[in-house]
Amino acid sequence: MTVRAVPTGIGHYLPERVVPNQEFEATLDTSDEWIRSRSGIERRHFAADGETTSQMAAHAARKALAMAELAPDDIDAVIVATSTPDLTFPSVATMVQNELGMTRGFGFDVQAVCAGFIFALANANGMVLSGQAERVLVIGAETFSRIMDWEDRATCVLFGDGAGALILEARTGSGHSDDRGILSTDLNSDGRYREMLYVDGGVSTSGTAGKLRMQGNPLFRQAVEKLTSTAHHALEKANLTSDDVDWIVPHQANIRIIQGTAKKMGLPMDKVIVTVQDHGNTSAASIPLALSVGVEQGKIKPGDLLVAEAIGGGLAWGSVVMRW
Template identity: 55%
Template sequence: MSGPLRARLTGVGGYLPRTIVTNDDLAQKIETSDEWIRARTGITQRHIVSGDETTASMAAAAARQALEQAGVNAEDVDAIIVATSTPDQVFPAVATQVQALLGITKGFGFDISAACSGFVYALASANSFIQSGLAKKVLVIGSEVFSRLLDWNDRTTCVLFGDGAGAVLLEAGTEEGEGILSTHLHSDGRSGDILYVDGAVGCAGTTQHLKMLGREVFRHAVVKLSQAVDEALEANNLTGQDIQWLVPHQANLRIIDGMAKKLALPADRVVVTVDRHANTSAASIPLALNEAVRDGRIQKGDLVLMEALGGGLTWGSALVRM
């Protein structure tokens, strides 16, 4: 007799825009320096969209890689969930655009807006669809063009972000102890004013640029991410020593280092891409996961912890047995 349905992660993919912008490139346009950016964030460069690159095109490219690795045809996908704060259009959703780009004519797709935590939220949603039997194969994608939200004259924010997309394919299975073990989601709207975009389609007279109180975000991140990590460990009767890989949201190297110390994980067990990708919001975790799977660091059977915090505030964690 088979056990309950579980969501297994069977494929990963990623896409980074062609154009690379270094810290030195930014220093030619605004009052900043490579040393200043590195010391505060660990970032050395970021990828920025150009030409025909869009949130949907990047999402589709990452999804194709995930499907190829899993050996699954696009037409067999039941659902697509895209985490993004930067859709190409108000509607239709990026997910339905990806559906069309991949030639999928069945199932359903929708977007999730949870800022930098979006991928964890999307992963949790896909897991629920699979556990309920509503879908058997789900593409979960994070895709962002944050470069279009930035005030490129504000050195406190424009140096922090980049563009890109990452994707995973989840498939239904029954093997106990494999796949997504648990997910944990939280939000607190009372802190929405420390990290937000000033306006949107319905708000006249706004800048529609990203605004951030960096010190406040850092303070909340340290506390709330620690809580989310503890929650994942406790739910599975594990300790930090049981975790083989930490794949965190890539916002700031100091925050990443803090989470690694909490888990007593050595640096070579933490996947870091923020130095080359900067903060790609909802795309950062799947991009980092894709890199570590494809270069052979993360292997089948490894226990991987993911965590993120974003505007809202939103935060959460996910524990996955690869």
């Protein structure tokens, strides 16, 4: 028998404030049509004053725990993927432990920007397979509205805030691709592309949080190529092909990237979970948000084969093949 990290609970949280594209027209040389045509985004959510990444993460975690019918102390580990922590330290994960009233286990953060949730899933999977943890709470949570340059119309209209949480539990499987749970992972990074997407500040440089900077067109070209490649590699590791895929659950950065990747994989858009129109780019939160919405809407069902894929600053990119 083979141990698998199987999803048993999912949940998400979005701040109350909804920001439609039209709201930017008062302060920027932009329009709803311009934003939609270039990104597919129609609206996004922004955190309220005083609302933090850890608070949003805890909200999503509670929903995942409820679905899995677990108490906080049933969890062995908390992994939070974020690039916008409440503080330089301690980790958001330990703050989530406190918010949930969790008095055992351990927590830590993973920082791989928009690919963070994929990297966090791979870490969680490794812990389950090694016996380090039986139940892992994996969260993606971001408050990107706090690092936007509100005069840069090319970037500030693209991002939003939110959180998603997934619980993985150790279960036994046959060792074949029809098992439920994570079947394979594929992680990559290449620091030569740093200038394409970064924040121009930090503890050891400016001593400030900085603002997000992005080279949109070069990043677009890298994204489609690398997302397609990592998805194929992960499927090959699981002895599967695109024909076996029920759903792609991509990082929700830009509808054109999503469409381009699906086309190169030979899959129709009706096999893609798309939430970018409602959430914008929520970085590490985008995949768990999309997963949760897909389950909530009844699209993703037990037994479905999913490919989740993401690329973010670094550049860092990767994918996970999972049977729901």
